[in-house]
Amino acid sequence: MPGSPAAGGSVTRNSLRQQIADALRDEVLTGRLQAGRHFTVKEIAELYGVSATPVREALVDLAAQGLLDIEHHRGFQVRRFSHKDFREMVDARTLVLEGAFGRMTDAGSMGEIPAAAIASVRRRAEAAARAALSGELHILIGYDLRFWREIAALGGNPHICEFLDRIRVQTWVYAVPLLRAQPCLAGLCWAEHLSLVDAVADGDTAAAQRIVYAYNDHYLALMDKLAGARPGPES
Secondary structure (H helix, E strand, O other): OOOOOOOOOOOOHHHHHHHHHHHHHHHHHOOOOOOOOEEOHHHHHHHHOOOHHHHHHHHHHHHHOOOEEEEOOOEEEEOOOOHHHHHHHHHHHHHHHHHHHHHHHHHOOOOOOOHHHHHHHHHHHHHHHHHHHHOOHHHHHHHHHHHHHHHHHOOOOHHHHHHHHHHHHHHHHHHHHHHHOOOOOOOOOOOOHHHHHHHHHOOOHHHHHHHHHHHHHHHHHHHHHHHHHOOOOOO
């Protein structure tokens, strides 16, 4: 894990709490802090050279996001997601999106989307697609999450955005170890981000829905294949 996130200047307790949470979240997302890993507040505080209070608050925040499990009197553990969890999370995401797309269809369009918002999400799409095609997993994860956050934000409901982002992070946490076990990732992950931007920019709700479902289907099939190839039981 990296050194202290507080290095380089003084910070408030709240900002330090966020820096620690962000650093640990990145470690979990990239698989450097692996599922099942146990640790204590004291261990993390000593690692980062900070007091226990912001560390404890950061760990509780990550537990609330579903990335850590709190172990009574023992500390924390990086949550293990099963293949069944992965499929159920994708199903939950799909159900929410069906409702959102249904509302857009009833309204007759996606509504007016500012050009600046389209330009911003297009930049995320281009970066995510490049990373997917070249197999740069760490870069892909960062841009893919930003891309979907911005796409979801276009709908204007922050609660839906928060839910979808949380589920998407958790599905990446499950997928990363399986993907890292592959000899080559170039072209393996979904890279049609720009197609979705074009559909959104054109106000084509039906096309956008098809592309989003294709994204979900791609990862369901890919994880089914990779999990099936992994030795040992997977529930």
